Amino acid sequence: MSNSQEEADSNTVAIVAQPISTPASDESGNEIGKATLPPKGPKQRSKVWEYFEVYVDKEKGDIKGKCKYCQKEYAADTKKNGTSALNYHVKTCKKIPGNEDKTQSQLSLQPSGDDESTGMLSTWKFDQAAIRKSLARMIIVDELPFKFVECEGFKEFMHNACPRFKFPSRWTVSHDCFRLYTDERLKLKHYLKKNDQRISITTDTWTSIQQINYICITAHFIDRDWKLHNFFLNFCPISSHKGESIGRAIETCLLEWRIDKVFTITVDNASSNDVAVEHLKRKFINWGTTIANGKYLHIRCIAHIINLIVQDDLKDLDPAIRWVREAVKYIRSSPARLKKFKECADSVQVECKSTLCLDVCTRWNSTYLMLSVAEKYEKTFERFELEDLYFGVEVDANSKGFVDWDVVRRTITMLGFFYDTTIRVSGSLYVTSNTFWTEISDLLSAILEWTRSDDSNVKGMGTKTKTKFDKYWGNIDQMNKIIFFAVVLDPHEKFMAMEVSFCDIYGENEGTEVFERVKMSLYDIFKEYKNMLQIESGHSSETSPSSTTSSNESVGNRPRGHYKLIAKKRRIESGHVHAK
Structure with missing residues (x-):
C-alpha cells in the first residue's frame, strides 16, 4: 500500500467513530468510503444513506454525499448540515426508481354516458387542490358527515386509488365546504346581477326536534336560453313562526343577494304567511319593483x-x-x-x-x-x-x-x-305554473263524480271533499289569477280550455263572467309589461333578444285534462283545428 493511501486511511478513521474498509478513489482523486459512512457520533439510522455514497473531500476535508443515481453531491456531515437536503433530493430525484414527475400528465379514458366501454381519451395529472375540492363537493352532494374523511375504509380506498393524496382532517373539510359554498354564492350573485332576472320565491318553515325554528328560501327563474333554474338562497334559523319574523328573514335574504325584482312568493296556507307576504309587498312597493302593485305576489301552495x-x-x-x-x-x-x-x-x-x-x-x-x-x-x-x-x-x-x-x-x-x-x-x-289550473279542474271533476256515485260511502266522502275544496278554490277572487294567465300563455291550452272549465265549474252565466274578468286582468298586466319595455327601450339602444318557444320536456305519461279534451273537440267542430 502506498504512503498516500495510508495517510488517507488514517484521516478517514479519525473522522468516523468506527473502523471501515479500505476506501477507493474516484476519477477526481477524492477518496470514497462506503455508502453508509457516517460522521462522528452514534450509528446513523436514516434510510437516506441507502441512496448516497459518502466520501471525504481530500482538499477541504469535508464529508460529502454523492447520489448513486444522478451523481449529484451534497454536504453530508450530519452534525453541521443534517439530512434535510438529502431527504428532499431523495423525494425529488427523477432517476431514483419509484419517483415520478409530478408535473407529468397521464392518459386516462373518460367514459361517455352510461356506456363505460366507450369514451374519450384525455390527460390527467395529480392535483391535491382539485381532489380536495371534489372531496368537499362529494361531502355536500351526498350529504356525508365531515368525519367521513377520517373513516378507515375511505383512507384505505384513497391509499390504493391515489397514494399521493394527503388526507385532510374533518375541520379542514368543513372549511373546504364553506369555501366552495362561498365561491358558488359569488358566481350566482354575479350571474343574477348580470342578467337582471325577475325571480319567483318559495319558502318553507319548520321546527326541529331541538325546538329551533328554520326557514328555507328558494329562487326559481328561467334564463334567456329558456332553461329553468332553482337555487337555495338561504337556510337559516328564525326567531319564531310569526309573520313579521318570516317576512324580515326573507327581506334580509333578498337584500344580501341584492334581489329586488320578485314576481311571486309561494307559501303554505298558514295565516302567519299572509302577514309575511303583506310585509314584503309593502317593501317591494317602496322599492318600486312590483308588478301590478303586488296584486299577484302571493301564491298559496297547491x-x-x-x-x-x-x-x-x-x-x-x-x-x-x-x-x-x-x-x-x-x-x-x-x-x-x-x-x-x-x-x-x-x-x-x-x-x-x-x-x-x-x-x-x-x-x-x-x-x-x-x-x-x-x-x-x-x-x-x-x-x-x-x-x-x-x-x-x-x-x-x-x-x-x-x-x-x-x-x-x-x-x-x-x-x-x-x-x-x-x-x-x-x-x-x-315548469308547473301552466298546469296548476288543469290539475285543480281535473281534481274538481273527479270530486264531482264521487258526489254523483251510487255508493253512499263514496258519495258522502265526495260531498265532504267538495265542501273542503270550495273553502280554498270555490271563490275565483280568492285565487291568484297568475295560474290562469299561465294557462292562456300555454300553446296547448289558450283561452278556450279555460273558458270551458269555468262554465262547467261555475255554470254558464257565472263561468262566462269569471272568464271575462280573468281576460281583462291578463290584458292589464300585458299593458303594464308593454309600458315597462317601452320605457327600457327608450333608455337603451340595445335590441331585446327575440323570444323562442322551446318544446316542453315530458314529465311523465298521464292523460290529458278533462276540460282540455272538451276544448279541443269544440275547436275541431268549429273548424279552427284539424283532427289528429
Whole structure:
C-alpha cells in the first residue's frame, strides 16, 4: 500500500467513530468510503444513506454525499448540515426508481354516458387542490358527515386509488365546504346581477326536534336560453313562526343577494304567511319593483292545500286504516312473523314483491303507500290469521274494529288521485305554473263524480271533499289569477280550455263572467309589461333578444285534462283545428 493511501486511511478513521474498509478513489482523486459512512457520533439510522455514497473531500476535508443515481453531491456531515437536503433530493430525484414527475400528465379514458366501454381519451395529472375540492363537493352532494374523511375504509380506498393524496382532517373539510359554498354564492350573485332576472320565491318553515325554528328560501327563474333554474338562497334559523319574523328573514335574504325584482312568493296556507307576504309587498312597493302593485305576489301552495283536504277526509276512514296499520305493525315487529307472512304469501301465490311498510300518521302519502301494498296481500292476511292465532285477536283489539277491504280499495283510489296530483305539481325540474289550473279542474271533476256515485260511502266522502275544496278554490277572487294567465300563455291550452272549465265549474252565466274578468286582468298586466319595455327601450339602444318557444320536456305519461279534451273537440267542430 502506498504512503498516500495510508495517510488517507488514517484521516478517514479519525473522522468516523468506527473502523471501515479500505476506501477507493474516484476519477477526481477524492477518496470514497462506503455508502453508509457516517460522521462522528452514534450509528446513523436514516434510510437516506441507502441512496448516497459518502466520501471525504481530500482538499477541504469535508464529508460529502454523492447520489448513486444522478451523481449529484451534497454536504453530508450530519452534525453541521443534517439530512434535510438529502431527504428532499431523495423525494425529488427523477432517476431514483419509484419517483415520478409530478408535473407529468397521464392518459386516462373518460367514459361517455352510461356506456363505460366507450369514451374519450384525455390527460390527467395529480392535483391535491382539485381532489380536495371534489372531496368537499362529494361531502355536500351526498350529504356525508365531515368525519367521513377520517373513516378507515375511505383512507384505505384513497391509499390504493391515489397514494399521493394527503388526507385532510374533518375541520379542514368543513372549511373546504364553506369555501366552495362561498365561491358558488359569488358566481350566482354575479350571474343574477348580470342578467337582471325577475325571480319567483318559495319558502318553507319548520321546527326541529331541538325546538329551533328554520326557514328555507328558494329562487326559481328561467334564463334567456329558456332553461329553468332553482337555487337555495338561504337556510337559516328564525326567531319564531310569526309573520313579521318570516317576512324580515326573507327581506334580509333578498337584500344580501341584492334581489329586488320578485314576481311571486309561494307559501303554505298558514295565516302567519299572509302577514309575511303583506310585509314584503309593502317593501317591494317602496322599492318600486312590483308588478301590478303586488296584486299577484302571493301564491298559496297547491300541494299544501291538497294535504289539508286529504287529512280531513282520512278522519272518516280511520277505522279501516287503523286495522291495516296495526296488522302491518304486528307482522313487522318480529323477523319470525315477517318470515311466516312471506311463506303465507307464497302459499296463496301472491306475486307482489313489495315489502309491507308502516305509515307515519301525520303523512297521508305514507298512508297511501302502506294501503297500496297491504291491499295486494289481502289473501295473505287471511291465511296469516289462520296460521297465527294471536294475530286477529291482538290486531282487532288494538284497532278497535275490523278491516273492510272494499273501503281500503276506495281509499286507495281516492288517495291515489291526490297523490299523483301532488307529485306532478311539486316537480322542480320542469315548469308547473301552466298546469296548476288543469290539475285543480281535473281534481274538481273527479270530486264531482264521487258526489254523483251510487255508493253512499263514496258519495258522502265526495260531498265532504267538495265542501273542503270550495273553502280554498270555490271563490275565483280568492285565487291568484297568475295560474290562469299561465294557462292562456300555454300553446296547448289558450283561452278556450279555460273558458270551458269555468262554465262547467261555475255554470254558464257565472263561468262566462269569471272568464271575462280573468281576460281583462291578463290584458292589464300585458299593458303594464308593454309600458315597462317601452320605457327600457327608450333608455337603451340595445335590441331585446327575440323570444323562442322551446318544446316542453315530458314529465311523465298521464292523460290529458278533462276540460282540455272538451276544448279541443269544440275547436275541431268549429273548424279552427284539424283532427289528429
